[in-house]
Amino acid sequence: MASEGTGTPAAGDGGAAAPAAPAPPDLRAVLLSRRYLRLLLVCGLLGVPIALACFFFVSFQHQLQHWVWESLPEAVGYDRAPWWWPLPALLLAGLILAPIVTRVPGGGGHVPVHGLVGGRPLGPKELPGVVLAALSTLPLGVVLGPEAPLMALGSGLALLVVHFARRAQEPKASLMLATAGSTAAISTILGGPVVAAVMVVEAAGFGGPQLVAVLLPCLVASGAGALVFTGFGDWTGLSIGALALPHVPPNVKPDAGDFLWGIPVAALVALVVAGAHRLGYGTETWTQRHKALRTVAVAVAVGVCLSAYAVITGRNPQEAALSGQAALAQLAADPQSWSVGALVALVACKGLAWGISLGALRGGPIFPSVLLGGAGAMAFSGLAGLGPTPALALGITAAAAVVTRLPLTSAVLTTLLLGGDAYDQAPLIVISAVVATVVGQLVNPSEPKPRPEAGKP
Numbered sequence: 001m002a003s004e005g006t007g008t009p010a011a012g013d014g015g016a017a018a019p020a021a022p023a024p025p026d027l028r029a030v031l032l033s034r035r036y037l038r039l040l041l042v043c044g045l046l047g048v049p050i051a052l053a054c055f056f057f058v059s060f061q062h063q064l065q066h067w068v069w070e071s072l073p074e075a076v077g078y079d080r081a082p083w084w085w086p087l088p089a090l091l092l093a094g095l096i097l098a099p100i101v102t103r104v105p106g107g108g109g110h111v112p113v114h115g116l117v118g119g120r121p122l123g124p125k126e127l128p129g130v131v132l133a134a135l136s137t138l139p140l141g142v143v144l145g146p147e148a149p150l151m152a153l154g155s156g157l158a159l160l161v162v163h164f165a166r167r168a169q170e171p172k173a174s175l176m177l178a179t180a181g182s183t184a185a186i187s188t189i190l191g192g193p194v195v196a197a198v199m200v201v202e203a204a205g206f207g208g209p210q211l212v213a214v215l216l217p218c219l220v221a222s223g224a225g226a227l228v229f230t231g232f233g234d235w236t237g238l239s240i241g242a243l244a245l246p247h248v249p250p251n252v253k254p255d256a257g258d259f260l261w262g263i264p265v266a267a268l269v270a271l272v273v274a275g276a277h278r279l280g281y282g283t284e285t286w287t288q289r290h291k292a293l294r295t296v297a298v299a300v301a302v303g304v305c306l307s308a309y310a311v312i313t314g315r316n317p318q319e320a321a322l323s324g325q326a327a328l329a330q331l332a333a334d335p336q337s338w339s340v341g342a343l344v345a346l347v348a349c350k351g352l353a354w355g356i357s358l359g360a361l362r363g364g365p366i367f368p369s370v371l372l373g374g375a376g377a378m379a380f381s382g383l384a385g386l387g388p389t390p391a392l393a394l395g396i397t398a399a400a401a402v403v404t405r406l407p408l409t410s411a412v413l414t415t416l417l418l419g420g421d422a423y424d425q426a427p428l429i430v431i432s433a434v435v436a437t438v439v440g441q442l443v444n445p446s447e448p449k450p451r452p453e454a455g456k457p
Contacts, residue, residue, distance in 0.1 A: 030213050043180040043217040046161060047224030050154045050181055054188045054225070057131070057153060058146055064139035069318045080316050086141050086306035089321075093140040094299025097361060098292040100133045108133030109152055112365045113280030113358040115404075116148050116186070127156035133362040141321035143302060143353040144363025147189055151364075154185025176217055183218040184225035193222035195413050202406045245417045247333035249388035253424045257385020262394045262428050263435055265386065269376045269398040270436035272347065273369050274443035276355035277403060283359025298360040302353045309349035313342045320350040323363075324371030331371070335378055335388050343379040347372055365403050370413075373399025393418060393425040398436035405440065407433035 030036055068089060073081045100108040106126025110116075122130060134149035158181025159174060179200065187196035200218050254262070287294040310317035319327045327346075331338060338346075354368045377395025381388045393414055400410035411433045415422040422429070 031216070036213070039176065039217055040220050042161075043177065043184075043221040044224050046158055046177070046181055047184045047221040050157050050184045050221070051188055051225035051227075053153060053157060054150055054185050057135070057150065058189060061135055061139055061146060064135065065322060068139050069141070069321070081318055083307050083310035083317060086303040086310075086317050086321055087300070088303075089140045090142070090299045090303030090306070091296070093137040093142055093361075094296035096136045096140075097133055097299065098295045100129055101295055101360075101362070102292050104129035104132070106130060108362045109149060110362075111284055111359065112144055112148055112361070112363055113277065113284055116151050116364060116366070122152045122156050124156050124160040127153065127160075130156070130362075137299075137361065138322070138363055141303070141306060141318075142299070142361050142363055143306075143321065143323075143350060143357045143368050144361060144365065145323035145325070145367025147186055147364035147366055149363065150185040150189055151182040154181035154183070155179070157181055176214060179214065180217040180221040184221035187222035187226045190413065190416075193219060193226050195409060195416060196222045198412045199404075199406060199409045202408050245329055245332045245419070247329075248418055248421055249332065249335055249392065254387070254390045254428050255385075258387060258390040258428060259431070261380065261383055261386040262390055263431065265377050265380050265391070266394045266398040266432040266435045267439050269373050269395050270402050270439035271443065272351060272376055273372055273399045273402045273436075274440045276351040276372070277358065277365070277369075278444055279352070279355030280358025280365075283356050285359075287360045295360050298356055301356050302361070305349045305353035305356070309345055312345045312349070315342060320346055320353065323367040324350070325367055328371045328374055331374060331378060332392055335381065335392075338375075338378070340379050340382060343375045347376045347379070350375075366400060369399040369403045370396050373397070389418075389421055390425060390428050393422070393429050394432040397429050397432040401433045401436040402440035405437070407437045410436075 069081050069085075073079075073085065097108065106122055106129045109122065109126075109130040130149050130152045134146065138144065138146060138149075155178040158177040161177070183193075183196045183200055186199070187193040190196060197215060197219050201215060283298060287298060306317045306320045309315070309320040319330075350368065351372050354365075354372065357363070357368075358365055373395035374392050375395070377391040377398070378388060380386055381391040396417060397410050397414040400413055401407045404410060411429050414429050415426065418425060
C-alpha cells in the first residue's frame, strides 16, 4: 500500500522498494532532438537511391518476364506461350535457385510463407543473393510477387549506408533506418506511401509517442521514394509493374444482397487462401532435407500446376503464372471474358502453385493471393444480388487480410486499388477484412517460427 501523501510504494518482502515505472518519453523532445532530425534527413535522402534501385529492379524484372512469356514464344512460332511452356521454364528456375538457397549467404531471401520479412531485416551481405534469386526466377513463372525482394533491397541498402557511416554501434538507429528503407521500397510497388505507412503502424503493435517516432522516418523515406519512382517511370517510359487496376467493373452501390452474399463469400475466399497458405508450411518442412533436389522438385510441381490450368481451360498459362498483377488488371477490366469454370480452375491451379511456392521458392506472398481472392469472389458474381465490383472488393480484401494478418492494411490496399469506386464499397471492404481475419486465425491460429537454415543456429 502506498504511503499517504507521498505516492511512494511500501516496501515489500525483505524491505526492497518496488521499482518506479519509467516515465513516458517526451515526444516533443524526441522530435526536436538533433539526432532525430538528422535521422529524418538521412531517411529522406535514402528514399531517393532506394527508389532508383527499386525502379531498375522491377523494370528489369518486367522486361525479362515479357521476354520469357511473350517475345520468346513468338520467336519460336507461337502466338502465345503453349500449354507446356511452364514446364521447362520452372525447371530452369529450380535449377538456378537450388544453389542459391544452399550456398549463397542469406539463401536468396526469407522463405515467403513467413511473410514479407521473416522476422528480421536482411543485411548487405545477403542482398546479392536476394537480387539474384528474384531476377533469375520470378520472370520464369514462380507464383510469387516482387514485394519481399523489394523490401529486402530497401533494408539492405539502408543498412549498407549505416555500415559505411560507421554507426553500427547504434542498433536502434540501424533498425529504424532498415525499417524506413524497406518501407520506401514497398511503397514504390504499392503505388504510394499510404499503404506502406499503415502497414508499419499495424505491424508494429505499439502506439503513442513511440509510434510517431518510428512512423515519421518511414513516411519521409517512402514519400521521397514513391515520388522519385513514379516520376522516373514517367520520364523513361519503362514499365514499373506496380500493383494497380486501371479499369474496374462499372460501380454499383452495394445493397442488402451484396452484404448477404458478400459475408459468406469473403469467409470462403479466406478459407481457400488460408488453406493454400498452410500448404506452404508443409512444403517448407519437406524441403529441409535434400534441399537442393527438393527445391527443383517444388519448382517443377509449380510448372505442372500452371500447365494443368492451360490444358483445362485452353487459356494462356501466363494467367496462372507469375505474381498475378497483369491477370488481376485484366480480370477487373473485363470480367465477362472469364467463365466461371475458368475462374475456378485459376483459383485451384494457381492456388496450389502458390501454396507450394511459399515453402521453398523466393519472392513475396501478397500479390498472387490478391488475384486468388479477386478471381474466387468474382466466380460468385453471377449469383443474384452480388455485383462484380463488390465481389472484386471483398475478394481482394479477404485474401490480403489472411496473408498479411493486417486487416487495416488490407482494407487500405483495396481502397487504393479501386480508386474512386472504393467509397461506396468501403463498408463491405471493412466487413470482409474482419471476417477474413477471423477465418484466417481459425485455420492458421499461430505463425510457426522460421526454421533455421542447415548449419546455422
